[in-house]
Amino acid sequence: MTSKNKTPAEPQATATIPAKPPQRKWVILLVDDEPEILRSLKKLMTQSLAGTQILTATSGRAGLEILERERVDLIMCDFKMPGMDGIEFLVQARRLRPAVPRIMFTAFADNDLAHRAVSEAIVSAFFPKSFGPTQMIDEIEALMRYNPELPSQQ
């Protein structure tokens, strides 16, 4: 990794720059038991979403600990994780931070799970793992733009 990559949030270093530059960094919490997925997505979001800070956790429990002590603007988590599954984690995350939008990111993109994610965890979006990098970034940007609670609108 070059020294330039240490400040990947530079606006000129990104392909997609939001119409309105954020006042402060967006903080996105990623929860997935697969470290490789976490690492890649963190890099993708840092590079593609200007002014974002990415926090990662490899379990629901670790994710909740982060939520208790850090300010977070968006949560994206996997469904199938050992121990606490994605729905359970998001339900508890909602109790802790009701205003923070939640995204479920899963390979089990069927109607039953989507319904549970919406009715139990009240997710704002349900991303199948078939979403490619560009589509995922587009969707997250759209979500950030339309969410008045988020720093991009301040």
Place this chain on the structure above:
Amino acid sequence: MSGAAVDSMMRHTQEKEIRDAADTASRLAAIVASSTDGIVTKDLTGKITSWNPACQAMFGYTADEVLGKSITILYPKGTENEEEVVLEQIRRGQPVRLSEKERVRKDGTTIWVSVAASPLLDAAGHVTGAAAIKRDLTATRALTKEREDARERVQEIARLQDINRLKTQFINMAAHELWTPLVPLRTEVHLLLTSHTARPTASQKESLDVIGRSLERLATLVEDLLTVARSEAGHLGIQTQPIDLANVLIKALETFQTLANDRGIKLTVPRGVVINIVADPMRISQVLVNLLSNAFKFTPKGRRISVELEDEGENVRVSVVDTGAGIAKIDLPRLFTPFTQVHDTTQVTAPGSGLGLYICKQFIELHGGTIGADSPGKGNGSTFWFTLPKRGAPRTPVPDADWSHAALSKTRDPTHKELP
């Protein structure tokens, strides 16, 4: 009492006994004659000495035809010596019970009977022959067999359901495990190709493009497998709403316009029509994209592809007409079955998963519509069409307002290019 009176009384008694005996005999004869069980008597050599009407009905021989003949005429060929065993037991004064024995009718057909044979004794108590009651088990056996068959069918269905459930579980798990490495792979290739700090050389970019395209193909295959697994588990659903079908089609076609321009293909679409129907816009769009992708795959440069929209009253018909490779008649019925690909060695384009049309069929059928393909033959182009009932599927799932969020249930656009 006088001797004459005694004589008279004795005579009366004897006469009564004779009358009673005659009564008993005629009653027994009536029973034998009217019995639905076959009743046959034979002597100690096995020769038939009486044959009731039920026997005639059961075996097809009249009494005249069998009286004096051996009972073994009823035995299947090669089993005649079994009669010796029966007669041996009868001679010893013992009854014989046989269940489910095969016998042969006059016409050669098989009949299944149970036999209860009892020794016949004379006044002195000597065995003179046997009386056998034969019951026709053919109907009972058929019923039992039917019950067994039904039970077997139920077990077979349960077994198949188990296999199907396991298969679905397996595909689901396999697809999930495949996504785990695919997500970082696709992401990293995207990052390498879009990096502003370390641009790849032309040769590296070429390699990354190959990797990227292969990954997209793999991603499509995995997603198609998941869709089929969900469909088989009954989890594939549609979210219907009132839509303008023409508008949905035009939007889906937009992504193909560039491709059409690049390849010099004339793509014609219906303009200025409005067709209001109840359907799932995502799924319909996905079906159209799939049909158009196929049309483009098999249509050479400079030819024409058209999308036609016909109002058929209750239904609406959408056709994708190409002027490409065409399909042999023999291949038409197999197109919509899973893992079918009509290979054309003259085509160099990448094949799909073989699941695309099968998935289209699932989606159209969930809408209560039909899908099909026609072709005048190889080299003469083909038409893929589907119809949709305007009022939606007979049992339209209730759209859930809560989860009609834009990002929700969004399906991946197969033409979506992840790579620049």
